[in-house]
Amino acid sequence: MPSSDLRPSALAPGLLLGDDVEIGEGTIIGGHAIIHSGVRIGAGARIGDHAQIRDGARIGARTVVGSFTSVDPEVTIGARASIQTRCYITGGTVIEDDVFVGPGVTLTNDNTMDRHDDSYVLRGAFLRRACRIGGGSTICPGVEVGEEAFVAAGALVATDVEPRAVVVGVPARKIREVPDEDLLERWR
Numbered sequence: 001m002p003s004s005d006l007r008p009s010a011l012a013p014g015l016l017l018g019d020d021v022e023i024g025e026g027t028i029i030g031g032h033a034i035i036h037s038g039v040r041i042g043a044g045a046r047i048g049d050h051a052q053i054r055d056g057a058r059i060g061a062r063t064v065v066g067s068f069t070s071v072d073p074e075v076t077i078g079a080r081a082s083i084q085t086r087c088y089i090t091g092g093t094v095i096e097d098d099v100f101v102g103p104g105v106t107l108t109n110d111n112t113m114d115r116h117d118d119s120y121v122l123r124g125a126f127l128r129r130a131c132r133i134g135g136g137s138t139i140c141p142g143v144e145v146g147e148e149a150f151v152a153a154g155a156l157v158a159t160d161v162e163p164r165a166v167v168v169g170v171p172a173r174k175i176r177e178v179p180d181e182d183l184l185e186r187w188r
């Protein structure tokens with residue numbers, strides 16, 4: 001990119017951004033973070049050290065993306081989400097508002113492990129509003145985790161999780177529902 005296409009960021013002196021990158025007011029970007037072209041980051045977001053936000057990703061206002069986390073191209077993350085350290089958010093993923101993703105979570109999007117032709121469509125996860133994904137969990141391609149659902153740490157989620165379900169294990173299975181007192185509205 002020619003130097004005439006770069007401009008210094010008012011948020012981090014010396015950081016050069018292409019004209020197609022938008023970073024909202026009050027956003028904090030940690031050291032050695034990499035922000036690719038076409039990225040949009042909402043106001044008040046926090047991007048951790050060594051995080052990578054790839055082409056065309058959208059990060060909502062007041063969302064946290066933890067250190068050493070990788071957000072693939074064309075991912076959408078809503079407002080007030082909390083993506084903890086060392087997560088992999090694969091392409092095609094949609095994460096709605098107020099979602100919590102624990103440390104070391106891996107989201108996947110390719111059931112063939114790259115043994116497909118060009119017609120194959122990669123399918124990221126869909127994490128619905130206020131769901132919680134425990135640390136070290138793996139979410140398989142195309143899985144939808146319902147609103148206010150709870151995925152226990154270390155779970156392997158291979159099928160959709162209904163709203164308010166609590167799932168545990170490998171493979172993940174429902175053991176109960178999230179009680180009313182644990183719903184997000186109670187904690188706001």
